[in-house]
Amino acid sequence: MSVRRVVVVGGGAMGSAAAWRLAARGDEVTLLERFWPGHDRGSSYGTSRIFRLAYADPFYADLTVRALPLWQQLEEATGRRILTLTGAVDHGPAAVIEALHEGLTRLGRPAERLVPEQVAERWPGLRADTSALYHPEAGRLHADESVAGFQQAARDLGADIRHGARVSELSVQGEGVRVRIEGQDDIRADAAIVAVGSWTASLLANGPDGPVRSLPALRVTQEQPAHFPAVDPLSWPSFIHHPGAALPAVGPTVDGVYGLGSIDGVKAGFHGIGPVVDPERRDRTPDPETLRALAAYAERWLPGVQHTAPEPLTCLYTTTKQHDFIADRQGPVTVLGGCSGHAFKFAPLLGELAAALTHGQPGPDRFTLDRP
Ligand SMILES: Cc1cc2nc3c(=O)[nH]c(=O)nc-3n(C[C@H](O)[C@H](O)[C@H](O)COP(=O)(O)OP(=O)(O)OC[C@H]3O[C@@H](n4cnc5c(N)ncnc54)[C@H](O)[C@@H]3O)c2cc1C
Structure with missing residues (x-):
């Protein structure tokens, strides 16, 4: 045209x-x-977003694979360092991990099942739930x-x-x-x-x-992850802790916890639990209750971070049904x-x-x- x-x-x-x-x-x-x-x-x-191929839904899994070369093309076109592949650890109920593994296998992408002890050995800062999966073609996008x-x-x-x-x-x-x-x-x-x-x-x-x-219909919410100080945060893989095994599937953890290392520390957040807001008039003040819950999560599951010193930030989700x-x-x-x-x-x-x-x-x- x-x-x-x-x-x-x-x-x-x-x-x-x-x-x-x-x-x-x-x-x-x-x-x-x-x-x-x-x-x-x-x-x-901000300085970080997760890039990952592990989607159980084949439609989105296919889109991740198609997005990867375009990120690399952007880096070549601009000379900027945008995507760093650090790998990703998914952990939680065996059925969820199995579905993600099947998705990656279907696409012919490398992935490795791990038990919590192996995760602790490879990434001592991270404590894994019942079942875990590592895939290397994942990491950190500098937003x-x-x-x-x-x-x-x-x-x-x-x-x-x-x-x-x-x-x-x-x-x-x-x-x-x-x-x-x-x-x-x-x-x-x-x-x-x-x-x-x-x-x-x-x-x-x-x-x-x-x-x-x-x-x-669109639901606009104010989400609130936090950065935790850690030694060498850039060496961390990105991670998703899926609820349903040792992590309760109720309260703030209903959709799981995500995180990754960045130059600002290790970022961790509950996925999609924030209050509905008007983007024009929102209160950008972090909610102390959510911050306390996140620090409690970090104390139990992220032994490599300083869980007592989170630095919260707020950001908007715009979510369809x-x-x-x-x-x-x-x-x-x-x-x-x-x-x-x-x-x-x-x-x-x-x-x-x-x-x-x-x-x-x-x-x-x-x-x-x-x-x-
Ligand atoms: C805390 C958090 C963590 C996330 N983590 C991940 C992750 O790890 N991996 C991942 O894949 N995704 C992640 N996401 C989702 C991802 O960041 C968003 O989906 C994406 O940034 C949305 O981009 P956008 O361009 O639609 O929205 P925006 O970035 O909000 O862009 C919309 C722009 O429109 C401008 N605008 C609005 N009204 C007007 C107007 N009238 N005139 C002119 N300009 C206007 C705004 O100023 C704004 O800059 C995360 C999101 C949040 C909030």
């Missing part, structure tokens, strides 16, 4: 990745981000470097990257879009990609005349979002998918805007 003018709204991981992939197709791209570079108001900031890298790569291909540009309204006009920016001139373009994370519902909620006909992302187009508007607390690892692939949708190609059924 010929070069077209596309506006990307939102400069987190998803919008920045989409801008890169559009620019790589030769489109004339403008990325509009309301905050400053490296800001901490959304979902994509800030990723977002800056996507934007750098897009800019190098001619994209116009603007910070301090808050979109106040997006409307469909004829076959294209009109984008209103606070305090700046409107932009008209052939198409838009909306990747505004936790602000998706508010930007797209313009009633029947809005830019899209339908949007799945089935935890499936949104990547779909209606008319000239493509929506990329609903990242459900696990999308960072897929960012370059989702950016490519959004670019392809904008060019009229179909996307996965599971990511559609119209869903029951």
Whole structure:
């Protein structure tokens, strides 16, 4: 398709990745981000996100494998160090670990079953539950470097990257879009990609005349992991402790505990338990109760960290009912979002998918805007 003018709204991981992939197709791209570079108001900031191939669901497992070379391509294009493969340890009930192992085997990727004693021997800072699995093609993505890298790569291909540009309204006009920016001139373009994370519902909620006909329900929560001091945190594998064996499947551990080493220490967090918030008015103060529960978890399961000295941080999840992302187009508007607390690892692939949708190609059924 010929070069077209596309506006990307939102400069987190998803919008920045989409801008890169559009620019790589030769489109004339403008990325509009309301905050400053490296800001901490959304979902994509910080020094670490887990990359891993171990998904029991073959659909997502396949996407992880497709995302991996795109991360490597981004590193080559920008000269930045973004993905460090440290390996990952999953541990918990045998049935869960078995399903993950089967998923990796199906994909032909290396993985190794371990007993807790072997985990303790190889990573003395980590205590494993009943059953464990190690896979080497996993590790740490540097989140800030990723977002800056996507934007750098897009800019190098001619994209116009603007910070301090808050979109106040997006409307469909004829076959294209009109984008209103606070305090700046409107932009008209052939198409838009909306990747505004936790602000998706508010930007797209313009009633029947809005830019899209339908949007799945989105739950915005403030999550609260913490960094724990540790000796040589960068040598840690990423880890997921699945509930159901020694970890109770109730209370804060209902969806398990994740963690990984970073330059800020060993990060650990309960997955998706935070309170529902309005991203515009949220209280970014950490909740002391959650912090206490996390420190108690670290005392029992992370003997290699200083559990008495957690440094909490807050971040937003935007979660769909089935935890499936949104990547779909209606008319000239493509929506990329609903990242459900696990999308960072897929960012370059989702950016490519959004670019392809904008060019009229179909996307996965599971990511559609119209869903029951
Ligand atoms: C604590 C935490 C840990 C996580 N860990 C992992 C992990 O280990 N592995 C993994 O794969 N995923 C992880 N995730 C999920 C992952 O980080 C998110 O899925 C991803 O960052 C979402 O990116 P996004 O671009 O959709 O949202 P955001 O990063 O929030 O980007 C949206 C952007 O849109 C901008 N914006 C909003 N409104 C407007 C407007 N009107 N005009 C212009 N700009 C606007 C915002 O300022 C923001 O920059 C984690 C998330 C959190 C919060």
